[in-house]
Amino acid sequence: MTPGAASEPIVRVEGLVAGYEGNALLENVNFSVARGEVFVILGGSGCGKSTLLKHMIGLYEPMAGHVFIDGDDIVSAEGDARRAILTRIGVMYQSGALFGSMTLLENVRLPLEEYTSLDPDAMNLLARTKLKLVGLDQFCGHMPSELSGGMQKRAAIARAMALDPHILFLDEPSAGLDPITSAELDALILRLARNLHITFVIVTHELQSIYAISDRVIMLDKLSRGIIAEGDPKVLRDTSDNPRVRQFFRREAELEPA
Amino acid sequence: MTSAAPEAKAQPAAQLELEDGADHSRVVRLSGRLDAYSIAGVWREARAALAAAPNRPIAIDASAVDYCDGGGVAMLVDLLRQPRAAGAAVTIRGLKREFQTLLDQFDPHAFEVPPEPPPPQTNTVEEIGRATAQVLRDIRTQVAFIGETSGALWYAVTHPRRVRWKDVWYECEQVGANALPIVTLISFLLGVILAFQAAVPMRQFGAEIFVADLVGLAIIRELGGLMTAILLAGRSGAAFAAEIGTMKVNEELNALTTMGLDPVRFLVVTRVIAAILMVPLLSLYANLVGVLAGGLTMLSFNIPLVTYLKEVDSIVDLKDLLAGMVKTPVFAVLIAGIGCLRGLQTQTGASGVGISATRAVVSGIVLLVAVDGIFAVIYYILDI
Numbered sequence: 001m002t003p004g005a006a007s008e009p010i011v012r013v014e015g016l017v018a019g020y021e022g023n024a025l026l027e028n029v030n031f032s033v034a035r036g037e038v039f040v041i042l043g044g045s046g047c048g049k050s051t052l053l054k055h056m057i058g059l060y061e062p063m064a065g066h067v068f069i070d071g072d073d074i075v076s077a078e079g080d081a082r083r084a085i086l087t088r089i090g091v092m093y094q095s096g097a098l099f100g101s102m103t104l105l106e107n108v109r110l111p112l113e114e115y116t117s118l119d120p121d122a123m124n125l126l127a128r129t130k131l132k133l134v135g136l137d138q139f140c141g142h143m144p145s146e147l148s149g150g151m152q153k154r155a156a157i158a159r160a161m162a163l164d165p166h167i168l169f170l171d172e173p174s175a176g177l178d179p180i181t182s183a184e185l186d187a188l189i190l191r192l193a194r195n196l197h198i199t200f201v202i203v204t205h206e207l208q209s210i211y212a213i214s215d216r217v218i219m220l221d222k223l224s225r226g227i228i229a230e231g232d233p234k235v236l237r238d239t240s241d242n243p244r245v246r247q248f249f250r251r252e253a254e255l256e257p258a
Numbered sequence: 259m260t261s262a263a264p265e266a267k268a269q270p271a272a273q274l275e276l277e278d279g280a281d282h283s284r285v286v287r288l289s290g291r292l293d294a295y296s297i298a299g300v301w302r303e304a305r306a307a308l309a310a311a312p313n314r315p316i317a318i319d320a321s322a323v324d325y326c327d328g329g330g331v332a333m334l335v336d337l338l339r340q341p342r343a344a345g346a347a348v349t350i351r352g353l354k355r356e357f358q359t360l361l362d363q364f365d366p367h368a369f370e371v372p373p374e375p376p377p378p379q380t381n382t383v384e385e386i387g388r389a390t391a392q393v394l395r396d397i398r399t400q401v402a403f404i405g406e407t408s409g410a411l412w413y414a415v416t417h418p419r420r421v422r423w424k425d426v427w428y429e430c431e432q433v434g435a436n437a438l439p440i441v442t443l444i445s446f447l448l449g450v451i452l453a454f455q456a457a458v459p460m461r462q463f464g465a466e467i468f469v470a471d472l473v474g475l476a477i478i479r480e481l482g483g484l485m486t487a488i489l490l491a492g493r494s495g496a497a498f499a500a501e502i503g504t505m506k507v508n509e510e511l512n513a514l515t516t517m518g519l520d521p522v523r524f525l526v527v528t529r530v531i532a533a534i535l536m537v538p539l540l541s542l543y544a545n546l547v548g549v550l551a552g553g554l555t556m557l558s559f560n561i562p563l564v565t566y567l568k569e570v571d572s573i574v575d576l577k578d579l580l581a582g583m584v585k586t587p588v589f590a591v592l593i594a595g596i597g598c599l600r601g602l603q604t605q606t607g608a609s610g611v612g613i614s615a616t617r618a619v620v621s622g623i624v625l626l627v628a629v630d631g632i633f634a635v636i637y638y639i640l641d642i
Binding site: 130195196 | 297606
């Protein structure tokens with residue numbers, strides 16, 4: 001199991017039928033994410049963005065299709081092979097999902113304790129460098145409940161980066177944040193992408209964030225049950241022929257289908 | 259701590275070699291792949307090398323490092339931050355530009371280990387005082403809650419149309435109907451065990467028939483109601499605490515309050531009414547199953563069921579049945595009230611809900627037994 005070559009896409013989704021409890025939300029989804037790219041999955045509420053993300057990180061089993069992470073299929077991988085794939089990805093959930101009974105430092109240390117044989121003080125220092133990267137080094141000993149929503153999300157990114165993953169998946173990073181905090185988070189994502197060469201796969205519908213950070217987007221649609229647009233968001237906004245794409249980028253109210 | 263090799267790496271694992279430099283310095287030569295999975299041994303060796311040469315300059319030669327991620331950078335930061343004598347600084351040379359860019363993001367001296375804070379002085383008297391104050395606060399909260407719930411129940415009695423009866427029936431199903439299997443099983447086993455344990459010694463005196471008196475009185479006056487209540491404290495009390503606790507964590511209680519809805523009236527009253535309706539019925543059912551189980555057990559001691567039931571009928575009168583049943587609505591209020599109170603007291607975080615459920619069960623059972631004892635004393639004084 002070796003990571004794919006630099007020219008190969010780091011994430012490849014092939015023929016994915018995504019859904020749960022027998023209901024397909026998305027059918028025959030195909031796309032790929034290039035190494036080092038900030039890739040955004042966007043679309044209106046209920047179109048299956050978060051569901052697609054959960055299939056990509058192996059939380060949901062697809063009804064059909066494959067998701068290749070660095071060349072390895074997370075859908076069919078089991079046991080140690082699956083754990084090996086999971087060490088190459090980091091995930092930040094919409095709520096942050098920090099463990100409330102642990103300090104920030106302990107939250108970030110947890111993956112290191114499970115996957116490495118570093119000394120405790122080495123783990124502490126490594127965890128502090130991750131918190132430093134997201135600007136939270138001085139809050140190491142704080143509990144998540146003592147932090148603001150934006151700080152919790154930054155801490156969740158630090159935890160997701162604990163094992164230096166190749167790819168970070170972020171689910172609605174801007175949700176519930178004020179515009180300034182949201183912009184700060186966007187700047188952090190860009191800084192991490194450029195300096196650490198991490199590939200980002202981000203689910204969001206915040207247009208400001210999409211324009212600010214994304215290299216490429218795919219747009220999902222509830223009615224089409226799949227991808228209706230792919231490319232640079234500004235180009236899509238200005239040139240797309242698809243009325244639903246134009247509607248989304250122009251922030252128009254959704255029309256009832258005829 | 260477990261270690262897992264996550265993937266086969268193309269680069270060789272991290273290695274360290276030591277040699278003496280030209281200018282009295284010590285050279286630490288690093289090579290291979292520096293990441294969190296491979297640096298544990300190298301990190302220890304490098305620290306030891308620094309400690310072994312406290313007065314010599316240390317040159318870390320990283321020119322043979324093929325890969326360095328956050329883990330490797332953390333190790334280099336650690337080596338750079340070590341306190342050193344004057345003229346014995348640690349320097350890094352030969353690190354590839356992309357890795358140097360990563361390292362440059364950190365100021366090693368920003369990560370100096372802070373001095374250990376002095377251990378907190380524990381004063382026994384202060385600790386006892388704090389614990390006492392906590393207990394008193396808890397009692398005060400419970401008294402306030404009893405008052406609030408009583409007020410809400412009185413409001414429900416005087417304004418029955420304002421009660422959310424749909425929720426009450428739902429809770430009745432949860433507390434009552436869904437508890438039937440476990441109540442049946444425990445009551446049956448209780449009757450069997452009581453009868454069997456009593457019958458064996460009594461047979462020596464030819465007094466097996468009096469087992470019916472013992473089982474009948476014990477179950478109908480005492481154990482039927484108490485065991486049912488303890489079962490429900492573990493089952494429904496914990497469920498109430500967890501449900502309301504989760505609602506509190508999810509800010510649903512705040513939503514109720516800001517909508518002008520009293521959480522006690524909305525959530526507690528429905529559950530207390532359901533418990534008051536269901537606990538006596540379940541207790542009555544438990545009495546029946548327990549007594550019948552005793553009768554079935556006595557068949558194996560050649561006591562016919564009819565004889566057994568006639569003996570129970572002769573010794574247990576309406577007064578005994580009422581003595582057992584009067585307690586059950588009080589038990590119901592305790593189970594539901596404590597469960598809801600602990601739910602409302604839930605602290606934030608996932609562990610908060612678990613702690614509330616545990617506290618609901620523990621304090622519920624303690625209070626049930628205490629109240630049952632009070633009833634026993636009252637019955638004794640009143641000669642019931």
